[in-house]
Every structure is written in structure tokens, then in C-alpha cells.
Amino acid sequence: MLLRLLFISIVASFLSFSHGAFAQDMPSGQETPAASVEDLVRILENEDARNALLTKLKTQVSAAGQEAAVQTEPTLARQIAEQTRAAAEQIVTGGTAIWAGVTAVAAMLSGSSDVDYGVIWNVAIHVVLVGAGLFTSFFLVAMLMHVVQRRLEGRASGRHWSVRAAFMVISTVLDGLSVAIAWGAGYFIALQIIGGATGRMDINQTLLLNAFLMVEMLKVAMRLVLQPRFPxxxxxxxxDTTSAYWYFWLSRGVSLVGYTFMFVAPVIDTNVSPAAAQAVRVLVMLTVTVTGILIVLQNRVRVRATLSSRASRGRSDFISRASAVFAGVWHLVAIAYLIAFFVVWLVNPTAALPFMITATVQSFIAVLVGGLVITFISRFVNAGLRLPDDLRLRLPALEGRLQAFVPRVMQVTRTIVVIAVVIAIAQAWGLIDFLSWVTTERGQRITGSLFAALVILLFGFVAYLAMSSWVEYRLNPDYGSVPTSREKTLLSLFRNAFTIALIVLVTMLALAQLGVNIAPLLAGAGVLGLAVGFGAQKLVQDIITGVFIQLENVMNEGDVVDLGGVSGVVEKLTIRSVSIRSLDGTLHLVPFSSVDTVANMMKGFGYHVAEIRVAYRENIAEVKEAMQEAFELLQQTEWGEKIIGPLDMQGITAFGDSAITVRARIKTIAGGHWGAGRAYNEFIKDVFDRRGIEIPYPHVTLYMGEDKSGNAPPLRIKQQNIESGDEPAAIITS
Structure with missing residues (x-):
């Protein structure tokens, strides 16, 4: 029952509203049908009438909803149509205002208007007097300040950029102070001289003084950046030519627009007509737009060459490519911007123009700050990185390593700066709302992830640099203890293993911060490792053999070894292979899987085995004495420090065809037996020559035989000339 009464009341209210609306639409004098509760009850009791009422209510509700949707959410075509209609109306309105202004000026010049020329003349006289005093005082104060600024420039010339920047700030303060003093002098003239006893000034004089302050302060800012007078x-x-050129045109444009909009147009609006003031504004804006287009066309080639200079020098980074692409169309973009600026000002100067000016200023500031940052980074990179001499001696490779990494880091930094400038420009023009997006949960999560990934990469680079520097310091023989061969090998292997582990760890952590699920990557790496283990058995054998060779300390860098059919000095050891430099300078890379035996000739100590061949007729005791003498002479040289034992005389070891071999051994430190052996051979030759001990060389003995009595048959020798004119030759005959 309660629900039925509620429904009846709602329907009654709706019918009352509908009847009221119908009554408004009906002509006056006609009665409006009254809806009573009895009529409503009869309608509800009749099934046909009730269905008709419900159908009508649904139709009206649907129509009202569609109308509200159209009003609240217009389509894109409707928005474009509305904007186009508003622009056309504003253009027509602006044209009408211009025509009205021209008509008003013409009427004023012809004398047919109701303008009070006496008032205009009085205003003009007062404004001219204030302007004369204002600009005269500004000229005199500027001349005085110019003398001081010129002296400051003389002191700053040739100094460091920081000193020049300090003098530049002082010069700019003096420049702004001259504007402020002239502005104060203008107010004094307007109040005390022209105002007289009343001490009051006209609004037109105030407009002139304020326009002067704003325009000249903008010129001070331009002089701060361009410095056309003080290089x-x-x-x-x-x-100097470029600076003077741009200051000339920019200052003229600022003066023309500033004084027109802040002084001339308001004065005409008050004393002549608003239409005439609008006509003056349009004429000035049109002049500035045309002048700007001519300046763009005049500097098209020069700016294009400047923008494409990086690419022409062979640079292929992102900034160079983007500048080269923009160089071909920059003038079209600039002309389109100037035309759009004029049209926007003409169509909607109260709302669109402030937005466009604000966006332009913000874009200019973003480009200026980004350019200064990139310039500073480029100067830092071009200046190079110079470490202190003490640090360079301790870590000789650190400076080269930093000089190799710093340009890449700076390139990434430059790219980040360019992206930040693009985002700032898009934010200024309303293309994106980056600041609002950053404050959202998703924006904070994404930016936080990117920042965390960059921090991880930075810490990874610092860890690699610290580890490499520590290994380099430990391997430097000029500082601390001299590293042994074992230390060199283990430190080199540690550096390689640490680098690989660090790269994997940093990559995984960075990807995890970016939201990448690294669990499948780890599982995939495990499966891949298993597949490699089955498919690359040689590689696994290389690694396993290398691990055991390193654990057993069989060889180290700098050892002379014989393995895999190759002999030489070990230059590099990895977990999989060994690099050996042979005697002739050839570098051999031997995988550990092909190594069956390792012969290390520099483990602990070494022996020089001296096997001396003497003639059969020599006294062996005298030969041993001579060999001992040569050993004593060897001990008196620099090789004596490498000898760690007495001469090991082993005596006769072999009877040859023409000589007897006498062996002795000299024990030295590891790797010293080759040099000591060569020096010992020299002393053997000198001592044997002095003692007359024969070191035989291979020869042939002619044996003629002998009889049973032991007598050898005679050897007949006959001399005979072989050819005419030759020396006689001996011929042996039996």
C-alpha cells in the first residue's frame, strides 16, 4: 500500500510538471487541464490508459536523457564546429572593430566627430613633457652606468667564466638600476613639476611610466642574455654581429608592442574611441608578425646550417639526427607559429592569447635551461677527465677507463635532458598533463621504477669501477707488495667472474624494478644452462678442467709451460682456456679440454743441465776442475743471486763417437736457469780455451786396416794437376 501511494505521488508530480510545461507553451487565454487524484486513479485502473501513460513517460525520459547527453558530452565534430563558428565570429567582430576604428580616425581627422581637441591637446602636452624628462634622465643615467660597465668589462676580460659571470650580474644590476632611477625621475616630474600644487598626475602619464618600466626591464633581461655592448x-x-642583430630586432619588437598595448592604445581608447584603439593594436600586431616572418626567411639558411652542424661533423646520436631533421622545416614551424599567434590574438585575445604567451615563455625557458645543461655537459666531456698525478700512478688504467665510460654516460644524460625539455614544452602547451600524471599512483610507480633502475645501474657501474681499481692497485708493482704469479692469475679470474656476476645481477634487479617478472627468466636460464650442458660437452669439459687446474695451482700467468703440444709463456688464464705466447711471438689459445699434461718449467726452482763434450785424450779430473772454475766465475756475476746451491758434478754420462760427455747441474730459482745456463756456457768456453781443453766437433777418421803384427799398410800420396793452370792436388791411393 505504501509503495502504491509513493508511485501515485511521483506520477502526480510528473503530470503536474508536464501540464505546467504545456501551459507555458499554450497561447494565453486558454485554460490548462487540471490533474486530480481521481483522474489519476481512473487512469491507473484502466489498463489501456495505464500502458499509454507508461509509454509516454518512457519516451519523455529517453528524450530528456539524449538531450542531456548531447549537452554534456558533445562530439568531436560538434566541438570543431563550435570552435570554427567562434573563430569566424571573432574574426568578423575584429574586422568590424578595425573598420570602426578607421572610420573613427577618419572622422576625427575630417573634424566631423565630437572629440574634444582641447582635452587631447592638454593630454598630449603633459605626456610629451613627462616623456621628455623620463627619457632624458634615462639617457644621462645610462651614459654614466655605461662608463662603469665598461670598466667592469675590462676587468672581466680574459678571466674565468665564473668571474665573468659575477661581473655580468653586477653590470645587469647597474643596468636595471638606471631604468629604476629614470622611472623615479619621471614620477617626480609628473608629480612635482607638471602636477604643481595639487601633486597629482594624470592616468595617461602613469600609463607611460609603467609602460617604460616594463619595456625597459624586458630589454635589460635581453641585454643580460645577449650582451650586445659588452662581449x-x-x-x-x-x-658580436649576431648578438647585435638579434638584440636590435627583439628590442624593437618589444618596444613597439609594449608601448602600443600599455600606453598608446589605452590613451586612444580613453580620449578617442575603443574602435580606434583596436585598429592601432591590430596594425601593430600585423606589423610585428610580418617583420617576424621576414626575419625568419632572412635567417633560414644560417639557422639550418647551425642546427645540422653536429650531423655534418659525423655525429649520429639522437640530438644530432633530431636537429638535422628539424633544420629543414624550422622556418615553416616558425612562420606557422607567428601566423597562429596573430590569429589567436585576433580571435580571442582575453583567454587564448595569455595562454599562448605563457606557453611560449615556458617553452623558451625549458629550451634555454636544457641548452645550458647540454652545453655544460658538452664542455665537461670535451675538456676531458684528468686525474691527479698520484692517483694516476697508483691506478694507471683508471683514467682511460673513465674517459671511455664518461662520454657514454654523458650521452645518456643529454638524451634525458632532451626528453625532459620535450615533456616541459608539451606540458606548457597542454598537450599532456605530466605533472598531474606524476602525482597519480601509476605515475609515481612508473617514475619510481625508472629512477630505481637508473640508481641500480649507477651503483653497478660504481661497483665495477671500484673492483677494477682495487684489482689494478693490487697488480701495480710500484705500490704495496709485488704481486706473485698466483695473485695475478687469481685476481684476473676474480675480475672476470665478478664482472659477469655483476652484469647479470644488475640486469635482473633493473628489470625487476621496471616491473618485469624475472622468475621466468631465471627458470629459462636454468633450462638453457642444462641444454648447453648436454649440447656443449666440450665447453663443460673446458670449464671443469680449468676449475681443477686453478684449484691445483698448476700454472699461473708468466709461467713457462708445455701443454697441448705448445710451449711458451702463459699470458692469460680464463676458466675455459689458456693463452700461450711461444718463443717466436705466436699467441696460441689452448682450451683445457685438449690438455692432457701440463709441464711447468717455473715451479719452485730450476736446473741448468750442463753436458760438456771433451776429447778422449783429455784428463777428466782437469775437466771437472775447469767446470768448477767456470761455476765460481758465474757466481761472481749478477746471476749469482739466482743460484741456490753448489755445482752438482755428476761426472761422465756418455762415450760418444768422438767425445766424452761430462754432466753437471746448476740449481737456480724458478725461471733463472735459462739465463744462468747461457752465462755458464760462456765461462766454460773461456776456461777451456785458457786451459787448452779440446771441445771436439764431429769428424771422420780414415782407417786403412792393419796386419796380424799390428802394422798398418803404407798410405800412398801422389800429387797431380787436374787441369792446366790449377794448383796441384793430393791424391791418396792404396
Missing amino acids: AFRLIPMS
Whole structure:
């Protein structure tokens, strides 16, 4: 029952509203049908009438919803149509205002208007007097300040950029102070001289003074950046001609627009007509737009060459490519911007123009700051990285390593700066709302992840640099203890293993911070490792054999070894292979899987085995004495420090065809037996020559035989000339 009464009341209210609306639409004098509760009850009791009422209510509700949807959410075509209609209306309105202004000016010049020329003349006289005093005082104060600024430039010339920047700030303060003093002098003239006893000034004089302050302060800011008069203060790389050129046109444009909009147009609006003031504004904006287009066309080639200079020098980074692409279309973009600026000002100067000016200023500031940051980074990279001499001696490879990594890091930094400038420009023009997106949960998560990934990469680089520097310091023989061969081998292997582990760890952590699920990567790496283990048995054998060779300390870097059919000095050891430099300079890479036996000739100590061949007729005791003498002479040389034992005389070891072999051994430190052996051989030759001990060489003995009595048959020798004119030759005959 309660629900039925509630439904009846709602329907009654709706019918009352509907009847009221119908009554508004009906002509006056006609009665409006009254809806009573009895009529409503009869309608509800009749099934046909009730269905008709429900159908009508549904239709009206649907129509109202569609109308509300159209009003609240217009389509894109409707929005474009509305914007186009508004632009056309504003253009027509602007044209009408211009025509009205021209008409008003013409009427004023013809004398047919109701303008009070006496008032205009009085205003003009007062404004001219204030302007004369204002600009005269500004000229005199500027001349005085110019003398001081010129002296500051002389002191700053040739100094460091920080000193020049300090003098530049002082010069800019003096420049702004001259504007402030002239502005104060203008107010004094307007209040005390022209105002007289009343001490009051006209609004037109105030407009002139305020326009002067704003325009001249903007010129001070332009002089701060361009420095057309004092080149020593200029921090931007720019020639004097270029600086003077841009300051000339920019200052003229600022003066024309500033004084027109802040002084001339308001005065005309008050004393002549608003239409005439609008006509003056349009004429000035059109002049500035056309002048800007001509300046763009005049500098098209020069700016294009500047933008494409990096690419023309062979640079292929992102900034160079983007600058080269923009160099071909920059003038079209600039002209389109100037035309759009004029049209926007003409269509909607109260709302669109402030937005466009603000976006332009913000874009200019973003580009300026980004350019200064990139310039500083480029100067830092081009200046190079110089470490202190003490640190360079301790870590000889650190400077080269930093000089190799710093340009890449700076390139990444430059790219980040360019992206930040693009985001700032898009934010200024309303293309994106990056600041609002950053404050959202998703934005904070993404930016936090990127920042965390960059921090992880940075810490990984610092860890690699610290580890490499420590290994390099430990391997430097000029500082600390001299590293042994074992230390060199283990430190080199540790550096390689640490680098691989660090790269894997940093990559995994960075990917995890970016939201990548690394669990499948780890599982895939395990499966891949298993597949490699089955498919690359030689590689697994290399690694396993290398591990045991390192654990058993069979060889180290600098050892002379014989393995895999190759003999030489071990230059490099990895977990999989060994690099050997043979005597002739050939580098051999031997995998550990092909190594069956390792012969290390520099483990602990070494022996020089001296096997001396003497003639059969020599006294062996005298030969041993001579060999001992040569050993004593060897001990008196620099090789004596490498000898760690007496001469090991082993005596006769072999009877040859023409000589007897006498052996002795000299025990030296590891690796010293080759040099000591060569020096010992020299002393053997000198001592044997002095003692007359024969060191025989291979020869042939002619044996003629002998009889039973032991007598050898005679050997007949006959001399005979072989050819005419030759020396006689001896011929042996039996």
C-alpha cells in the first residue's frame, strides 16, 4: 500500500510538471487541464490508459536523457564546429572593430566627430613633457652606468667564466638600476613639476611610466642574455654581429608592442574611441608578425646550417639526427607559429592569447635551461677527465677507463635532458598533463621504477669501477707488495667472474624494478644452462678442467709451460682456456679440454743441465776442475743471486763417437736457469780455451786396416794437376 501511494505521488508530480510545461507553451487565454487524484486513479485502473501513460513517460525520459547527453558530452565534430563558428565570429567582430576604428580616425581627422581637441591637446602636452624628462634622465643615467660597465668589462676580460659571470650580474644590476632611477625621475616630474600644487598626475602619464618600466626591464633581461655592448660578459657562444642583430630586432619588437598595448592604445581608447584603439593594436600586431616572418626567411639558411652542424661533423646520436631533421622545416614551424599567434590574438585575445604567451615563455625557458645543461655537459666531456698525478700512478688504467665510460654516460644524460625539455614544452602547451600524471599512483610507480633502475645501474657501474681499481692497485708493482704469479692469475679470474656476476645481477634487479617478472627468466636460464650442458660437452669439459687446474695451482700467468703440444709463456688464464705466447711471438689459445699434461718449467726452482763434450785424450779430473772454475766465475756475476746451491758434478754420462760427455747441474730459482745456463756456457768456453781443453766437433777418421803384427799398410800420396793452370792436388791411393 505504501509503495502504491509513493508511485501515485511521483506520477502526480510528473503530470503536474508536464501540464505546467504545456501551459507555458499554450497561447494565453486558454485554460490548462487540471490533474486530480481521481483522474489519476481512473487512469491507473484502466489498463489501456495505464500502458499509454507508461509509454509516454518512457519516451519523455529517453528524450530528456539524449538531450542531456548531447549537452554534456558533445562530439568531436560538434566541438570543431563550435570552435570554427567562434573563430569566424571573432574574426568578423575584429574586422568590424578595425573598420570602426578607421572610420573613427577618419572622422576625427575630417573634424566631423565630437572629440574634444582641447582635452587631447592638454593630454598630449603633459605626456610629451613627462616623456621628455623620463627619457632624458634615462639617457644621462645610462651614459654614466655605461662608463662603469665598461670598466667592469675590462676587468672581466680574459678571466674565468665564473668571474665573468659575477661581473655580468653586477653590470645587469647597474643596468636595471638606471631604468629604476629614470622611472623615479619621471614620477617626480609628473608629480612635482607638471602636477604643481595639487601633486597629482594624470592616468595617461602613469600609463607611460609603467609602460617604460616594463619595456625597459624586458630589454635589460635581453641585454643580460645577449650582451650586445659588452662581449666579455657574454656566456653564450655568439659573435658580436649576431648578438647585435638579434638584440636590435627583439628590442624593437618589444618596444613597439609594449608601448602600443600599455600606453598608446589605452590613451586612444580613453580620449578617442575603443574602435580606434583596436585598429592601432591590430596594425601593430600585423606589423610585428610580418617583420617576424621576414626575419625568419632572412635567417633560414644560417639557422639550418647551425642546427645540422653536429650531423655534418659525423655525429649520429639522437640530438644530432633530431636537429638535422628539424633544420629543414624550422622556418615553416616558425612562420606557422607567428601566423597562429596573430590569429589567436585576433580571435580571442582575453583567454587564448595569455595562454599562448605563457606557453611560449615556458617553452623558451625549458629550451634555454636544457641548452645550458647540454652545453655544460658538452664542455665537461670535451675538456676531458684528468686525474691527479698520484692517483694516476697508483691506478694507471683508471683514467682511460673513465674517459671511455664518461662520454657514454654523458650521452645518456643529454638524451634525458632532451626528453625532459620535450615533456616541459608539451606540458606548457597542454598537450599532456605530466605533472598531474606524476602525482597519480601509476605515475609515481612508473617514475619510481625508472629512477630505481637508473640508481641500480649507477651503483653497478660504481661497483665495477671500484673492483677494477682495487684489482689494478693490487697488480701495480710500484705500490704495496709485488704481486706473485698466483695473485695475478687469481685476481684476473676474480675480475672476470665478478664482472659477469655483476652484469647479470644488475640486469635482473633493473628489470625487476621496471616491473618485469624475472622468475621466468631465471627458470629459462636454468633450462638453457642444462641444454648447453648436454649440447656443449666440450665447453663443460673446458670449464671443469680449468676449475681443477686453478684449484691445483698448476700454472699461473708468466709461467713457462708445455701443454697441448705448445710451449711458451702463459699470458692469460680464463676458466675455459689458456693463452700461450711461444718463443717466436705466436699467441696460441689452448682450451683445457685438449690438455692432457701440463709441464711447468717455473715451479719452485730450476736446473741448468750442463753436458760438456771433451776429447778422449783429455784428463777428466782437469775437466771437472775447469767446470768448477767456470761455476765460481758465474757466481761472481749478477746471476749469482739466482743460484741456490753448489755445482752438482755428476761426472761422465756418455762415450760418444768422438767425445766424452761430462754432466753437471746448476740449481737456480724458478725461471733463472735459462739465463744462468747461457752465462755458464760462456765461462766454460773461456776456461777451456785458457786451459787448452779440446771441445771436439764431429769428424771422420780414415782407417786403412792393419796386419796380424799390428802394422798398418803404407798410405800412398801422389800429387797431380787436374787441369792446366790449377794448383796441384793430393791424391791418396792404396
